[in-house]
Amino acid sequence: MSTLAIDKSGPTRKVKYGSMRRSRAWALRWSYFFLIVFAIFSLTPPFYMLITSLKSSAEISAATNPWWVFHPTLSNYIELLGSNQYIRFFLNSAMVSVVVVIITMLISIPAAFALARMKFWGSAMLATGVFLTYLIPDSLLFLPLFKMFSFFSDWTGIPLVNHWYVLLLVYPTLTVPFCTWIMIGYFASIPKELDEAAIIDGASWLQTLTRIFIPVALPGLIAATIFAFTVSWAQFLYPLVFTTSTDQLVLPVGIVTTLIKGDVFNWGQIMTGALLGAAPPLIIYAFLMDYYIAGLTAGATKG
Amino acid sequence: MAEVNLRKVVKRYEDVEAVRGIDLDIADEEFVVLVGPSGCGKSTTLRMIAGLEDITDGDIMIGGDVVNDVPPKDRDIAMVFQNYALYPHMTVEENMSFGLRLKHYPKSEIKARVTEAARLLDITDLIDRKPKQLSGGQRQRVAMGRAIVRNPKVFLFDEPLSNLDAKLRVQMRIEIKKVHQKVRTTTVYVTHDQVEAMTLADRVVVMNKGRIEQMGTPNELYHNPATRFVAGFIGSPAMNFVPCRLEELDGKLNVRLTDRLAFPVPGQRAVRYHNIPRNEPLLMGIRPEHITEARPHDEPGVEAFDTVLDVTEPMGMETLVYFTLEGAQICGRVNPNWGARDGAPMRLAVDLNNMHLLNEASGVVLGRP
Numbered sequence: 001m002s003t004l005a006i007d008k009s010g011p012t013r014k015v016k017y018g019s020m021r022r023s024r025a026w027a028l029r030w031s032y033f034f035l036i037v038f039a040i041f042s043l044t045p046p047f048y049m050l051i052t053s054l055k056s057s058a059e060i061s062a063a064t065n066p067w068w069v070f071h072p073t074l075s076n077y078i079e080l081l082g083s084n085q086y087i088r089f090f091l092n093s094a095m096v097s098v099v100v101v102i103i104t105m106l107i108s109i110p111a112a113f114a115l116a117r118m119k120f121w122g123s124a125m126l127a128t129g130v131f132l133t134y135l136i137p138d139s140l141l142f143l144p145l146f147k148m149f150s151f152f153s154d155w156t157g158i159p160l161v162n163h164w165y166v167l168l169l170v171y172p173t174l175t176v177p178f179c180t181w182i183m184i185g186y187f188a189s190i191p192k193e194l195d196e197a198a199i200i201d202g203a204s205w206l207q208t209l210t211r212i213f214i215p216v217a218l219p220g221l222i223a224a225t226i227f228a229f230t231v232s233w234a235q236f237l238y239p240l241v242f243t244t245s246t247d248q249l250v251l252p253v254g255i256v257t258t259l260i261k262g263d264v265f266n267w268g269q270i271m272t273g274a275l276l277g278a279a280p281p282l283i284i285y286a287f288l289m290d291y292y293i294a295g296l297t298a299g300a301t302k303g
Numbered sequence: 304m305a306e307v308n309l310r311k312v313v314k315r316y317e318d319v320e321a322v323r324g325i326d327l328d329i330a331d332e333e334f335v336v337l338v339g340p341s342g343c344g345k346s347t348t349l350r351m352i353a354g355l356e357d358i359t360d361g362d363i364m365i366g367g368d369v370v371n372d373v374p375p376k377d378r379d380i381a382m383v384f385q386n387y388a389l390y391p392h393m394t395v396e397e398n399m400s401f402g403l404r405l406k407h408y409p410k411s412e413i414k415a416r417v418t419e420a421a422r423l424l425d426i427t428d429l430i431d432r433k434p435k436q437l438s439g440g441q442r443q444r445v446a447m448g449r450a451i452v453r454n455p456k457v458f459l460f461d462e463p464l465s466n467l468d469a470k471l472r473v474q475m476r477i478e479i480k481k482v483h484q485k486v487r488t489t490t491v492y493v494t495h496d497q498v499e500a501m502t503l504a505d506r507v508v509v510m511n512k513g514r515i516e517q518m519g520t521p522n523e524l525y526h527n528p529a530t531r532f533v534a535g536f537i538g539s540p541a542m543n544f545v546p547c548r549l550e551e552l553d554g555k556l557n558v559r560l561t562d563r564l565a566f567p568v569p570g571q572r573a574v575r576y577h578n579i580p581r582n583e584p585l586l587m588g589i590r591p592e593h594i595t596e597a598r599p600h601d602e603p604g605v606e607a608f609d610t611v612l613d614v615t616e617p618m619g620m621e622t623l624v625y626f627t628l629e630g631a632q633i634c635g636r637v638n639p640n641w642g643a644r645d646g647a648p649m650r651l652a653v654d655l656n657n658m659h660l661l662n663e664a665s666g667v668v669l670g671r672p
Contacts, residue, residue, distance in 0.1 A: 191386060191388065193384040193385075193386055193388035194388050194390065196353075196355050196375075196382070196384070196388065197382065197384060197388040197389075197390075197449075198390075198401075199355070199374075199375050199376060200353060200354075200355075200375045200376065200380065200381065200382050200402075201376070201401050201402035201405060201449075201453075202376035202402050202405045202406055203376070203401075203405055207405065211401075212390055215392040216390070216391055216392055218392075
């Protein structure tokens with residue numbers, strides 16, 4: 001105790017570091033202030049969802065404090081998880097997202113490798129072009145896509161519209177450009193000598209990709225995977241347009257179309273469904289957070 | 304083990320000619336160093352031998368076979384890069400064995416080769432580490448180990464020591480020389496450091512602007528340079544160049560530096576210069592070690608003169624002295640005990656037995672044997 005006191009009053013403690021230290025302290029205070037504001041801002045909706053999901057319909061419609069639950073109940077959860085429909089939405093979403101991630105990776109990784117490393121005529125233009133396609137909003141594309149799919153069905157007899165697997169064709173138009181772009185930046189940051197060394201060691205292009213590039217660029221790959229999964233999981237417009245039968249719906253659309261009956265909003269279950277639906281991306285984020293951040297920053301400086 | 308031959312090799316990038324038709328024969332087990340300033344085409348040449356760059360024109364042969372269109376992996380070469388280019392996600396052992404594993408060598412053979420290379424390079428203890436846990440020198444050893452285990456026909460080194468600090472560079476230089484003494488593989492080594500070139504090479508190839516200026520043993524290049532470029536590039540401090548003229552008085556050949564300063568050309572040099580036109584502007588080249596303190600009894604061909612020193616640089620074992628002659632700054636190397644001081648007059652002696660005469664315009668050394 002006494003030694004501590006001596007340490008604190010010792011001469012080193014009295015050294016003034018000048019305004020650098022003080023302005024740094026202020027900068028910290030301000031950043032914490034804004035961080036807290038943003039945290040409140042972004043955590044309020046999930047908190048409200050959680051509160052509402054624990055209420056019975058009677059309590060929701062009663063004019064009590066909306067920010068607190070007085071008679072917590074798990075009835076919404078039991079009802080929702082007991083309904084085959086909700087489980088079906090969940091499985092559809094999971095299936096679509098996982099397959100889309102796989103399709104995206106199968107296209108993006110070789111594409112990014114080719115655009116980053118094999119200098120062919122127009123490769124730079126193509127790389128920019130890939131990114132530009134990402135800038136076209138989906139609200140502009142869904143009508144032509146719908147026409148294309150129905151035309152394709154008429155022509156081949158293979159039904160596409162109103163089947164969940166049509167989403168496997170549509171989602172990659174959103175995920176592939178961005179993931180390719182992220183990974184071009186990532187691959188470009190790998191020193192050229194590394195693939196030259198691999199080539200001299202006797203590796204083919206494919207072996208260079210699988211045994212050198214993919215392991216080295218793993219953080220970038222994970223960032224791209226998370227992005228593709230999140231986009232697929234949260235996509236609303238396309239499934240709303242392309243699927244209508246309840247057994248073909250994915251989670252976001254399913255919740256909205258089945259739990260809102262006419263002008264009756266089943267708020268308790270809507271909130272519960274949305275909250276449960278947000279869980280898988282959260283879990284993936286939590287596990288891959290460190291990689292994700294590393295991937296984003298690397299992509300930022302190079303891409 | 305193989306010889307490497309280059310026949311009129313040209314490399315053109317759109318409108319820039321990086322390598323302008325070079326011929327080079329490298330014997331089996333020979334250690335050849337390509338040296339020159341940046342942009343002289345030495346790295347491009349090495350990369351063409353490796354197969355990492357296409358050849359615009361000419362032929363490259365390894366072991367007698369033309370390899371112009373052979374991909375790098377089938378050329379049976381190994382390369383060590385300036386930035387090591389170790390695979391960051393693999394351990395030292397995995398790095399070294401990568402090439403062998405790709406070629407599906409038996410596990411026991413891989414193990415034996417890696418162990419042997421690690422022992423040779425003194426990295427046995429590091430075998431399970433990842434590259435980021437290694438120092439620069441250790442990484443460079445691993446990169447060499449990766450080349451050695453492949454037991455290739457040719458080793459290619461692309462400025463392997465440039466990323467190391469000065470002390471480590473000297474150490475690794477000796478290391479590379481030792482390795483070559485044990486593993487007598489044909490080696491092509493690229494560097495911009497003339498000291499590295501001199502110390503490592505069986506034969507040095509000096510390149511400039513995409514051409515070979517001169518090739519020869521380190522001593523040949525040092526004592527008998529063909530051009531001003533080579534004379535100035537090899538040796539540190541660099542050779543001095545002073546404008547001069549040849550004069551003939553009473554059948555004796557003199558080299559005149561200034562109105563007041565002229566030296567008789569020693570007999571064995573005078574023979575070389577008999578058909579050089581007299582009284583034409585020339586350059587005299589003389590190395591700093593051939594300008595020393597004047598001693599009472601100098602050998603024939605060593606001529607004394609007086610000058611005033613501009614600057615002195617004590618190096619310990621010698622003192623470098625700088626003075627001005629005809630607008631050119633001249634460097635000499637004198638005994639540190641001779642009392643050379645900044646701004647002080649000093650009597651120096653120049654050893655004309657080692658002088659060179661150069662054509663002022665073309666830079667060609669005249670009267671070479």
